Amino acid sequence: MIGQVFHGLGTGAVYAALALALVLVYRFTGVVNFAQGELAMVSAYVAWQLVDAGLSYWVALPLTIAVAFGAGALAQRLVMRQAEDAALIMTIGLYVFVHALAAQIWSSALRTFPNPFPGGPLGVAGPLGVVAGVLALLYVVIRHSGAGLTLRAVAADPRAARLSGIRVGRVHALGWGLAAAAGAVSGVLIAPVVFLEPGMMGGVLVSALAAAAVGGFVNPAGAVAGGLLIGVAETLAGTYLWADLRVVVPLVIMLLVPAIRVRGQSRVRA
Amino acid sequence: MSGLEVGGLRAGYGAAWVFHGVDLVAGEREIVVVLGPNGAGKTTLLRALSGLVTTRGAVKVGGVPVLGLAPEEIVRRGLGHVTEERGVFGPLTVEENLRVGAFARPWPRRGVDDDLARVFTYFPVLQAHLRQPAGTLSGGEQGMLAIGRALMGRPRVLLLDEPSRGLSPGLTARLFQTLAAIAGREGGTIVVAEQNARAAAQVAHRVHTLDAGRLVA
Numbered sequence: 001m002i003g004q005v006f007h008g009l010g011t012g013a014v015y016a017a018l019a020l021a022l023v024l025v026y027r028f029t030g031v032v033n034f035a036q037g038e039l040a041m042v043s044a045y046v047a048w049q050l051v052d053a054g055l056s057y058w059v060a061l062p063l064t065i066a067v068a069f070g071a072g073a074l075a076q077r078l079v080m081r082q083a084e085d086a087a088l089i090m091t092i093g094l095y096v097f098v099h100a101l102a103a104q105i106w107s108s109a110l111r112t113f114p115n116p117f118p119g120g121p122l123g124v125a126g127p128l129g130v131v132a133g134v135l136a137l138l139y140v141v142i143r144h145s146g147a148g149l150t151l152r153a154v155a156a157d158p159r160a161a162r163l164s165g166i167r168v169g170r171v172h173a174l175g176w177g178l179a180a181a182a183g184a185v186s187g188v189l190i191a192p193v194v195f196l197e198p199g200m201m202g203g204v205l206v207s208a209l210a211a212a213a214v215g216g217f218v219n220p221a222g223a224v225a226g227g228l229l230i231g232v233a234e235t236l237a238g239t240y241l242w243a244d245l246r247v248v249v250p251l252v253i254m255l256l257v258p259a260i261r262v263r264g265q266s267r268v269r270a
Numbered sequence: 271m272s273g274l275e276v277g278g279l280r281a282g283y284g285a286a287w288v289f290h291g292v293d294l295v296a297g298e299r300e301i302v303v304v305l306g307p308n309g310a311g312k313t314t315l316l317r318a319l320s321g322l323v324t325t326r327g328a329v330k331v332g333g334v335p336v337l338g339l340a341p342e343e344i345v346r347r348g349l350g351h352v353t354e355e356r357g358v359f360g361p362l363t364v365e366e367n368l369r370v371g372a373f374a375r376p377w378p379r380r381g382v383d384d385d386l387a388r389v390f391t392y393f394p395v396l397q398a399h400l401r402q403p404a405g406t407l408s409g410g411e412q413g414m415l416a417i418g419r420a421l422m423g424r425p426r427v428l429l430l431d432e433p434s435r436g437l438s439p440g441l442t443a444r445l446f447q448t449l450a451a452i453a454g455r456e457g458g459t460i461v462v463a464e465q466n467a468r469a470a471a472q473v474a475h476r477v478h479t480l481d482a483g484r485l486v487a
Contacts, residue, residue: 146369149362149366149369149370150370150373152359152361152362152366153359153362153366153370156359156360156361156362157357157358157359157360159322159353159357160353160357160358160359161359161370162340162341162342162345163320163341163342163345163351163353163357164345164370164371164373164374164419164420164423165342165345165346165373165374165375165423166342166370166373167342168342
């Protein structure tokens with residue numbers, strides 16, 4: 001039982017990272033990014049290529065995060081900016097495009113990805129530590145840097161931000177970049193567990209959406225808690241009740257969100 | 271050189287022009303008051319100057335043409351705008367709100383801390399609430415914060431939309447005294463849109479009235 005909980009926390013860390021990405025885009029640009037999982041998938045391929053070229057995992061990971069930051073910012077500048085009124089539809093278009101592009105470049109063949117963490121219950125500390133590190137880094141950037149201040153100003157009141165001379169478009173690109181960086185972590189962490197292939201993030205995205213919903217799509221801590229909760233619940237339900245039940249867990253959590261969230265938010269606001 | 275020059279300004283929402291041909295010149299260290307009843311188009315006039323509504327004509331800030339630029343670019347060229355609703359960032363602290371105002375200035379942004387100190391000389395109450403979320407301030411304090419934030423951008427021209435709204439007559443009189451001090455010391459131009467003629471007229475160098483889409487001297 002304890003072993004299953006640890007295993008669930010490992011999966012939950014992956015959900016948490018992607019949920020964090022969804023929260024960043026929603027909070028700073030007001031849209032749910034359905035392409036977030038696909039950007040993470042491409043990041044996993046980038047990491048795989050770097051490791052394949054002979055780099056150590058711990059060099060490839062930060063490099064991948066940096067590449068993902070640039071790609072996310074670029075996606076906002078090149079694609080999202082073109083149709084801000086139809087942003088949600090644009091993210092679905094981006095999903096389809098990125099998915100097809102990845103299949104074109106890397107084919108749909110299943111590939112294995114090296115796992116740098118030891119097996120067993122304690123191996124879970126690795127993914128959890130990486131996600132905790134990303135969360136801490138995001139906290140520092142958002143709360144204690146000038147760029148973070150512009151992000152929070154735009155989230156609070158875009159028009160007032162504009163009238164303070166903030167270039168809102170660039171700030172949106174920054175938000176997308178940070179989100180893609182957090183999402184890259186989820187892609188790289190899940191790749192050794194599932195096989196590397198263009199459809200690898202489909203299930204993760206559903207769980208991450210539910211996890212983000214726990215934080216009301218605006219609360220990073222709530223999204224991380226939601227991710228860990230869903231990871232554990234999926235594992236326990238799949239092991240002790242019925243293997244196919246795993247799939248239903250995110251949907252059940254989404255239905256329960258109003259009950260969980262209201263309490264969580266009032267505590268945050270106080 | 272003149273702070274603000276407006277020539278033949280037309281502005282409106284969509285197809286309908288709210289006014290047709292407004293001319294206005296305001297020099298440095300001047301306070302110009304635009305009076306008019308509700309619905310006369312005062313707010314639209316200020317929005318036109320900062321690029322928030324469709325506009326035709328000519329607008330120069332410190333001699334630089336700004337018409338047609340995006341609002342954030344106009345702000346960066348020296349036009350501060352405190353809107354009717356103040357638009358303070360509620361979840362951000364008072365200090366963070368003020369620091370955001372400095373983003374209107376070009377790189378490198380030196381002397382931000384000196385500017386903060388200067389803003390506190392005009393509005394000491396802000397210093398007392400430095401670490402408090404701006405959303406917890408009273409309406410009058412939020413108005414002061416919005417003006418302070420605009421000053422952090424070191425504007426050549428500062429637009430104020432009904433700064434007296436929600437203030438008692440006593441506070442209104444004090445606010446206009448402060449505005450007079452700001453215009454004198456900062457050397458910029460202040461354009462105030464007001465319904466409250468009496469308070470504004472005491473410190474104004476010139477008063478215009480906006481009536482039926484025309485500016486009357």
